[in-house]
Amino acid sequence: MADKIKDAKIIFVVGGPGSGKGTQCEKVVAKYGYTHLSSGDLLRAEVASGSERGKTLQAIMQKGELVPLDTVLDMIKDAMIAKVDVSKGFLIDGYPREVKQGEEFEKKIGAPCLLLYIDAKGETMVKRLMKRGETSGRADDNEETIKKRLDLYYKATEPVIAFYSSRGIVRKIDSELPVDEVFGHVAKAIDGLK
Numbered sequence: 278m279a280d281k282i283k284d285a286k287i288i289f290v291v292g293g294p295g296s297g298k299g300t301q302c303e304k305v306v307a308k309y310g311y312t313h314l315s316s317g318d319l320l321r322a323e324v325a326s327g328s329e330r331g332k333t334l335q336a337i338m339q340k341g342e343l344v345p346l347d348t349v350l351d352m353i354k355d356a357m358i359a360k361v362d363v364s365k366g367f368l369i370d371g372y373p374r375e376v377k378q379g380e381e382f383e384k385k386i387g388a389p390c391l392l393l394y395i396d397a398k399g400e401t402m403v404k405r406l407m408k409r410g411e412t413s414g415r416a417d418d419n420e421e422t423i424k425k426r427l428d429l430y431y432k433a434t435e436p437v438i439a440f441y442s443s444r445g446i447v448r449k450i451d452s453e454l455p456v457d458e459v460f461g462h463v464a465k466a467i468d469g470l471k
């Protein structure tokens with residue numbers, strides 16, 4: 278089983294909060310049939326289950342901080358194992374959040390063949406998240422937590438992009454464009470694989 282995952286096509290989707298990762302992943306699923314695993318969604322599902330672990334997670338997420346590395350990684354790995362036989366590839370959305378998360382992922386699961394860097398300006402991300410917050414019901418889509426998530430993104434997650442750039446697998450996608458144009462660039466990056 279571990280070998281099967283290792284051979285799977287793995288794409289990391291990295292970008293700030295509200296940059297449009299989830300939006301683009303949905304479109305990739307529709308066109309390429311990849312399996313979309315949003316680390317944030319996996320964590321929110323655990324919170325929704327009402328488990329003790331979920332309660333601990335909720336408190337961390339509400340503050341816009343990172344949950345323990347092993348927790349997210351185990352969830353991603355379990356979700357990958359469940360889908361590996363029917364999946365053409367995996368979109369790992371919102372992970373890695375810090376270089377260490379990427380290193381552990383590679384030790385326990387495998388190496389990514391591509392990193393889609395979904396790039397938008399800070400003010401754009403804040404605007405999109407405030408709008409999303411009107412309907413998302415997410416405890417972290419509020420002004421105070423958004424600011425913390427952005428700060429953490431610049432501090433912890435941007436170094437991830439530099440880390441993988443040196444390997445030549447980063448494709449920077451301008452996410453200020455209209456959604457379909459952004460997707461055009463995403464599709465070009467995926468078509469360039471192999």
Ligand SMILES: Nc1ccn([C@@H]2O[C@H](COP(=O)(O)OP(=O)(O)OP(=O)(O)O)[C@@H](O)[C@H]2O)c(=O)n1
Pocket residue numbers: 293294295296298299316317318320337338339341342343344345349370371372373374417426
């Ligand atoms: N690898 C990850 C992914 C998520 N989180 C936690 O889950 C929260 C929400 O994650 P996510 O949904 O990915 O949020 P954002 O990227 O901030 O927002 P979006 O849904 O807009 O992508 C993060 O703030 C963080 O507390 C984490 O600790 N580690």
Ligand SMILES: Nc1nc2c(ncn2[C@@H]2O[C@H](COP(=O)(O)OP(=O)(O)O)[C@@H](O)[C@H]2O)c(=O)[nH]1
Pocket residue numbers: 292293294295296297298299300301405406408409452453454455456459
């Ligand atoms: N104008 C515009 N809005 C977008 C674009 N991509 C995403 N959005 C909006 O921005 C918000 C955040 O997008 P989402 O995909 O959840 O971003 P994520 O936080 O990176 O997963 C959503 O309300 C989207 O509708 C884009 O390319 N252009």
Ligand SMILES: [Mg+2]
Pocket residue numbers: 298299315317371
């Ligand atoms: Mg998202």
